[in-house]
Amino acid sequence: MEVLYRRIPNDYSFKAQYLNEHAGEIETLLLGNSHNYYGLDPNYFHDYNTFNAAYIVQRTYMDLEILKKYKNELTNLKTIVIPIIPMELYFQKIEDAPFFYNPSIHKYRIYYDLDIPWTYGDYFEINSKMFLLRNMANTLTNYYLRHIPQTSSSELGWGTNFRWEDARDLALTGRETARQHEQISFPEYELEKGIAYNKQILESIIKIGQEKGVMVYLYSPPIYKSYRELIDDERVNRAIGVFQELDSTYANCVYENYYDDESFVSKDFYDADHLSDLGAQKLSKIIDLRLRGRRKNFEEQVN
Structure with missing residues (x-):
């Protein structure tokens, strides 16, 4: 069963294979979690070869x-793009966060062969904590007997299944997501520990960019007001201050904030903290335009 399951193409194996075969062609690399996976479509990035290597719950680690x-x-890498909402600066380490937030981390071991410091089902799907015989049987049946693809990524890695006509209740998902983000954050008395941990990871990414002459573009994506209204303003402002500090400290780092951008209206959202396909088209065009200008300025500074 394990062998048959692993042979089924999935989004992890697709993205790992693309990087294995085409890494040298990529000029703009989209990383990060579902905000980039669903929010940025490489088809709208025109000046540079772009691939979306982001995925659901893909932490900066x-x-x-x-x-x-x-x-x-x-x-040929020129730009790395990573989304980060303010609350992410307080998220717990991947090995400490509740299981529901890291159910698929073993897949980075299996399909990317990454050295993730957490034995979460080790190297086997069938031993993972998210394993359910019924789910695996359904996947096997759908793929081998019904010939239903088990991927939702476009050929350039964008998540295609958050369509605006299928959008979820924005008020409900705002409450759910705000509560979830509180659950996976460091407790109030350890917030500085969370900031230090997550900032260090961002700095490590920026320094890799420094070594390669690559610009790192950090941005806070648009989030619907039903979520924002439930998040403490002091935490938000503290986090944005840290992101701006990274921008001013590192010459190859840029931070821009779209967190409360009111030009994104309800139809642009699939749920309270994810854009729909319509919102993704809008944001992709904005980010593409911003990257072209920022990249030109960066190259002038370097040269």
Whole structure:
């Protein structure tokens, strides 16, 4: 069963294979979690070859490990794009966060062969904590008997299944996500520990970019007001201050904030903290335009 399951193409294996085969062609690499996976479509990035290597619940720790693995193969890389909402600066270490937030981390071992410091099902799907015989049987049946693809990524890695006509309740998902983000954050008395941990990872990514002459573009994506209204303003402002500090400290780092951008309206959202396909088209065009200007300025500074 394990062998048959692993032979089924999935989004992890697809992205790892793309990087293995095309890393040297990539000029703009989109990393990060579902905000980039669903929010940025490479088809709208025109000046540079772009690939979306982001995925659902892909923490910056995994981004760093992906960069470490492929940094020598990314010979034409010019820009790294990573989304980060303010609350992410307080998230717990991957090995400490509740299981529901890291159910698929073993897949980075299996399909990317990354050295993730957490024995989470080790190297086997069937031993992972998210394993359910019924789920695995359904996947096997759907793929081998019904010929239903088990991937949702476009050929350039964008998540295609958050369509605006299928959007979820924005008020409900705002409450759910705000509560979830509180659960996976460091407790109030350890917030500085969370800041130090997550900032260090971002700095490690920026320094890899420094070594390669690569610009790192950090941005806070648009989030619907039903979520923002439930998040403490002091934490938000503290986090944005840290992101701006990274921008001013490192010449190759840029931070821009779209967190409360009111030009993104309800139809642009699939749920309270993810864009729909319509919102993704809008944001992709904005980020593409911003990157072209920022990249030109960066190259002038370097040269």
